[in-house]
Amino acid sequence: MPDPSAAAVFTDLAQESRELDSLVGDVPGPDWARGTPAPGWTIAHQIAHLHWTDRAALLSLTDADGFAAMAEAALKAPDTFVDEGAQEGARWAPAELLARWRAGRAALGEALAAASPDTRFPWYGPPMKAASMASARLMETWAHGQDVADALGVHRTPTARxxxxxxxxxxxxxxxxxxxxxxxxxxxxxxxxxxxxxxxxxxxxxxxxxxxxxxxxxxxxxxxxxxxxxxxxxxxxxxxxxxxxxxxxxxxxxxxxxxxxxxxxx
The missing domain is CATH 3.30.1050 (Nonspecific Lipid-transfer Protein; Chain A)
Incomplete structure (x- = not known):
């Protein structure tokens, strides 16, 4: 299959995020502490992880030095930095976490659309173009959304995304x-x-x-x-x-x- 256009990937990422938002937006505060299939991770951890990774992607696109510092900190704790990032956000009140995730993904969407399409941006693995970064963010949003849906007992209708x-x-x-x-x-x-x-x-x-x-x-x-x-x-x-x-x-x-x-x- 041919690669989808960058604009289509950006649109699909925004739609995938909105679908997950609609799933968690009305979840009562206490239920954000509900466990998901990922051991030790609640619904709050899942959303906090997505927010943390969106923030890393935004730094990669807009602040190479800031991303390098974030990546250096991760290299010092390779076995724990993902859990630590999720735990940090999971401590926030659900309303604050939701607001930060929404703002962060909006900023990332703007940065992806503004990025040079042929530039490769740094990441924890090989550098990626903006379209590939968006595809990876969509994949992770969908996967962690599945964890949330399973925790809530919700069936999601699969889409062409x-x-x-x-x-x-x-x-x-x-x-x-x-x-x-x-x-x-x-x-x-x-x-x-x-x-x-x-x-x-x-x-x-x-x-x-x-x-x-x-x-x-x-x-x-x-x-x-x-x-x-x-x-x-x-x-x-x-x-x-x-x-x-x-x-x-x-x-x-x-x-x-x-x-x-x-x-x-x-």
Whole structure:
């Protein structure tokens, strides 16, 4: 599939954020302390983490020195800085946290739209162009939104915005192997994913590739964000390399974490 335009990515990020906002905006204050599937993380932690990362992205786009200082602090505590950032915001009153998240993501949206489209901005991994940064923010917003939805017992209707999450998951195939010390497959895979609502197919890789993945795009996105266990998803692998990938796939940088436990047995 061709890369979506930068403007479309920025619009989709704003829409994804608004959808999560509509989910938490009316949550009573005490319920912000409700636990989510992420161990030790409440709804407040989830939103605080998104705010923290939006702030980091804004610094990357607008204040290289400020981002460098933030990244240096993270390198001093590589195993804890994510939790510490979430914990800081989770201490705020829910109304304050919500207001800060809204203001921060609005500022980030303006900075993304104003950024030079060909410039690569610093990040905790490889530098990224503004469109790629927006895609990554959308992926994380959707994934942490899933944690919030699960905590609230809410079913979210999947949208075409998942194409950004799926694309990152496909592109991160080799990274998922590297982070586990495994050799990456030498050949491309073919993925044929059913778009949300049955609205067509999202295909990646050579049509004649022997290593193949098929199934719903939603299930693939849940897998690569590690928001569901493979055993609970309708994904089919053809070929040993594709089968192994479904066990280790992840769309985000850093350690894979424990992931979700299966609700069903294989």
């Amino acid at each position: 998942l194409r950004h999450v799926a694309r990152i998951g496909v592109r991160a195939r080799d990274y998922a192997h590297a982070v586990r010390g495994l050799p990456a497959p030498s050949e491309e895979f073919r993925l044929e994913l059913t778009a949300p609502g049955g609205a067509g197919e999202w295909a990646y890789g050579p049509a004649d590739a022997p290593q193949r993945i098929t199934g719903p795009a939603l299930d693939f996105c849940l897998l690569v964000t590690r928001r569901a266990h493979r055993a609970d998803l309708a994904l089919t692998a053809t070929g040993p390399d594709a089968d192994r990938w479904l066990d280790i796939a992840q769309a985000f940088a850093g350690p894979p974490g424990a992931g979700r436990t299966p609700r069903t047995s294989r």
